[in-house]
Amino acid sequence: MRNIDYNNYFWQDEVIRLRAIQPEDWEGHYINRFDTPARRLLECAVELPPTVSEAKSFAENFSDFSSNRLVFTIENLNGENVGGINLNSIDERNGTFSIGIQIDRDYRGKGFGKRAVQILLKYAFFERRLNKFNDNVLEGNEASAAMLRNVGCIQEGVCRQVFYTNGRYYDSILFGLTKDEYVERYYKGSV
Secondary structure, X not given: OOOOOOOXXXXXXXXXXXXXXXXXXXXXXXXXXXXXXXXXXXXXXXXXXXXXXXXXXXXXXXXXXXOOOEEEEEEEOOOOEEXXXXXEEEEOOOOEEEEEEEEOHHHOOOXXXXXXXXXXXXXXXXXXXXXXXXXXXXXXXXXXXXXXXXXXXXXXXXXEEEEEEOOEEEEXXXXXXXXXXXXXXXXXXXX
């Protein structure tokens, strides 16, 4: 295949690039399922042991953007897979959506997640005409809460004791960001 010129590519910034998940990405999904603390924070539960067939099925099922859950692989600009992100719970009628993200253990704390979320927010607000990003974070998931605040989300509330894991009930911390808030923060009215 010819070399691709990414200079004007929407799905990247100076550090990362989003691309469609491909069937061969199954291994990254599979390996991440062995990180129980991270998966508990993401899924609010302990998952059953991972299987190769589930990982392959996941990568295959989401490789063509044919569902209401748009799944991407996050790469650094050297082409290394650093995690995954998805746009989900898209409600076109009401203009709402959520984002799910997992950064591979070796790449956490380097800003890749924030950058990937920024790309999806820009897409959702300016290309899909969505108006409100909603997300929740399991009580104790300080890294995700900090990242959401860092991209401009406001803590909107707490649903008390709604997730049971690790022998106790946990709160769900609700965050939100409107398109107007996003524009004000990042574009200062220039859009």
